[in-house]
Amino acid sequence: MKPKGFVRRTRQREVILEVLRGTKSHPTADWVYQEVRKAMPHVSLGTIYRNLKTLSEHGEIQELAFGSTHSRFDANKEIHYHFVCERCGLIEDLDMPVIVGLEEEVAQRGYNVTTHRLEFYGLCPDCANNESMGKAN
Amino acid sequence: MKPKGFVRRTRQREVILEVLRGTKSHPTADWVYQEVRKAMPHVSLGTIYRNLKTLSEHGEIQELAFGSTHSRFDANKEIHYHFVCERCGLIEDLDMPVIVGLEEEVAQRGYNVTTHRLEFYGLCPDCANNESMGKAN
DNA sequence: ATAAATGCAAAGCATTTGCAACCAT
DNA sequence: ATGGTTGCAAATGCTTTGCATTTAT
Numbered sequence: 012m013k014p015k016g017f018v019r020r021t022r023q024r025e026v027i028l029e030v031l032r033g034t035k036s037h038p039t040a041d042w043v044y045q046e047v048r049k050a051m052p053h054v055s056l057g058t059i060y061r062n063l064k065t066l067s068e069h070g071e072i073q074e075l076a077f078g079s080t081h082s083r084f085d086a087n088k089e090i091h092y093h094f095v096c097e098r099c100g101l102i103e104d105l106d107m108p109v110i111v112g113l114e115e116e117v118a119q120r121g122y123n124v125t126t127h128r129l130e131f132y133g134l135c136p137d138c139a140n141n142e143s144m145g146k147a148n
Numbered sequence: 149m150k151p152k153g154f155v156r157r158t159r160q161r162e163v164i165l166e167v168l169r170g171t172k173s174h175p176t177a178d179w180v181y182q183e184v185r186k187a188m189p190h191v192s193l194g195t196i197y198r199n200l201k202t203l204s205e206h207g208e209i210q211e212l213a214f215g216s217t218h219s220r221f222d223a224n225k226e227i228h229y230h231f232v233c234e235r236c237g238l239i240e241d242l243d244m245p246v247i248v249g250l251e252e253e254v255a256q257r258g259y260n261v262t263t264h265r266l267e268f269y270g271l272c273p274d275c276a277n278n279e280s281m282g283k284a285n
Numbered sequence: 286a287t288a289a290a291t292g293c294a295a296a297g298c299a300t301t302t303g304c305a306a307c308c309a310t
Numbered sequence: 311a312t313g314g315t316t317g318c319a320a321a322t323g324c325t326t327t328g329c330a331t332t333t334a335t
Contacts (some may be wrong), residue, residue, distance in 0.1 A: 081299075
């Protein structure tokens with residue numbers, strides 16, 4: 012029996028991966044689109060987006076979210092770290108000390124560091140609990 | 149001479165700050181909007197967005213970008229940290245070792261940690277240089 | 286054969302903006 | 311009085327989707 016939800020190997024998917032592997036510039040979807048078009052003038056942006064999503068879901072690439080569809084705001088001005096639950100979306104402050112010397116370490120590499128951001132992803136206690144009890148999603 | 153670009157103290161700005169200071173939930177702009185409406189039925193979403201931006205630019209609150217308007221993709225599957233230039237938008241990999249024991253530290257607080265993300269913000273070498281030379285933006 | 290993937294165009298949706306009226310200083 | 315701020319609505323801009331058609335397996 013053939014597996015359902017099987018991921019096919021298409022030319023557009025291959026070109027997209029090639030393009031991505033050929034750069035260190037952390038490109039946007041649109042940049043990838045422009046590059047892929049050079050080899051396949053008829054690709055559609057939709058295909059690029061669908062493949063980038065599929066590829067990152069399968070761990071072939073990493074997606075880094077920047078900008079903001081859903082910015083969150085915090086009246087706490089002090090630097091602090093967050094935990095983000097990948098199941099319920101909860102975002103909580105972590106009562107964890109700010110790591111000292113971290114920005115200095117990057118500054119030594121020639122960067123002028125203003126601030127840093129550290130986030131942990133996973134399941135919050137509640138979701139981890141529901142998951143193990145086989146609750147619905 | 150009165151300063152230009154002075155920030156006024158408006159009722160909507162105050163209510164927005166109050167709402168934000170009254171929660172630990174890292175709300176979205178829309179949640180803030182719904183809350184502020186309870187006190188000021190006529191506020192507009194545009195005002196919420198404008199004020200959230202002003203407030204974070206002035207360091208009164210923190211904005212945490214989630215989701216993605218401008219996702220970036222990386223064929224490098226290994227976990228690694230990034231530097232983001234706030235002036236030119238450059239995003240670079242940092243050749244910096246992954247901090248050991250970090251996820252364990254959060255796990256001890258009851259979270260089920262899958263991964264983490266660490267980013268540094270500031271000026272890249274080029275931009276820092278141009279800035280000091282008084283180059284245009 | 287058959288379900289996944291594509292191209293194209295039409296939504297979706299959070300966020301931004303133009304503009305006249307308004308109001309804090 | 312003056313220019314920052316607001317409300318309203320239209321516009322952006324990235325990303326997602328519906329659908330008929332291709333295409334990989």
